[in-house]
Amino acid sequence: MPNEAASTLTTARSSSKRPAGTLYRGNTGMWSWVLHRITGVAIYFFLLVHVLDTAMIRVSPEAYDSVMSTYKNPLMGLGETALVIAIMFHAFNGIRIILIDFWSKGAKYQRVMFWIVIALWVIGTAGFAPIHLHNVFTEGQ
Amino acid sequence: MSTIIEAPRSPRVRSSKGRVNWEKWGWLYMRLSGVLLLILIFGHLFVNLVLGQGIKEIDFAFVAGKYATPFWQWWDVVMLWLAMIHGSNGMRTIVNDYASNRVVRRVLLGGILVAAVVLIVLGTLVVFTFDPCSTLIPADQALSFCPVP
Numbered sequence: 001m002p003n004e005a006a007s008t009l010t011t012a013r014s015s016s017k018r019p020a021g022t023l024y025r026g027n028t029g030m031w032s033w034v035l036h037r038i039t040g041v042a043i044y045f046f047l048l049v050h051v052l053d054t055a056m057i058r059v060s061p062e063a064y065d066s067v068m069s070t071y072k073n074p075l076m077g078l079g080e081t082a083l084v085i086a087i088m089f090h091a092f093n094g095i096r097i098i099l100i101d102f103w104s105k106g107a108k109y110q111r112v113m114f115w116i117v118i119a120l121w122v123i124g125t126a127g128f129a130p131i132h133l134h135n136v137f138t139e140g141q
Numbered sequence: 142m143s144t145i146i147e148a149p150r151s152p153r154v155r156s157s158k159g160r161v162n163w164e165k166w167g168w169l170y171m172r173l174s175g176v177l178l179l180i181l182i183f184g185h186l187f188v189n190l191v192l193g194q195g196i197k198e199i200d201f202a203f204v205a206g207k208y209a210t211p212f213w214q215w216w217d218v219v220m221l222w223l224a225m226i227h228g229s230n231g232m233r234t235i236v237n238d239y240a241s242n243r244v245v246r247r248v249l250l251g252g253i254l255v256a257a258v259v260l261i262v263l264g265t266l267v268v269f270t271f272d273p274c275s276t277l278i279p280a281d282q283a284l285s286f287c288p289v290p
Contacts, residue, residue: 040228040231043228044228044232055263057208057267058266058270061202077196094175094179095175095176131190135190135196136196
């Protein structure tokens with residue numbers, strides 16, 4: 001691993017390290033921040049809806065089962081899969097942020113930790129998505 | 142909410158002597174609640190979406206069965222409070238970053254606060270006032286563990 005601070009400062013000049021197709025020079029550190037914000041906002045709006053749909057339990061069994069039937073729709077099933085994938089990124093990258101802040105070597109290894117986050121994210125998605133999509137796309141109880 | 146960002150490594154200035162540094166506690170809260178939420182939400186997702194037939198099994202009876210036990214009542218209420226405050230504080234940060242107009246920012250921050258208070262109160266009441274054996278539930282839909290009237 002090259003010195004992170006030095007490499008960030010020199011990126012603007014060295015064309016060999018310039019990321020393709022973007023004007024931005026923040027590299028993985030910036031993109032993890034962007035993804036953390038996007039996934040955070042998405043999870044927040046789902047949370048608002050999820051508290052309201054669960055509140056239907058207090059209205060009547062029919063009201064709750066009716067709102068749950070919309071969640072069992074295949075299109076919503078894809079949305080739920082995306083939501084859980086977003087939650088996994090936010091969770092793993094959150095741990096990375098905590099390590100950068102509190103671990104003495106956190107800032108030094110932030111780039112390595114980003115790729116560990118991506119690896120855990122891929123593994124988590126591979127573990128969850130097939131199970132959930134199977135439940136959503138197969139008929140019967 | 143305009144904050145002056147000092148140069149990195151500049152010495153800490155104690156300008157607000159004796160006052161609570163809310164931004165610092167908010168920063169710490171995001172990290173502490175984040176770790177707890179990781180456990181609570183992954184547990185929630187595992188029990189509701191992965192075990193058994195996942196989402197197919199979620200209906201009134203499933204949730205009523207969970208809320209018949211204090212364990213799941215408290216799990217969900219702690220998760221609700223931590224997540225709503227974590228999410229609202231995150232949205233507050235984003236609004237402060239992008240909403241440069243004073244009025245727009247005030248309206249958005251107010252909306253986030255109202256949504257948080259309303260949903261925390263609503264969710265907590267729902268979990269703790271829910272009666273899985275309510276007499277309002279039709280007899281043919283009554284849960285197996287409820288006393289037969």
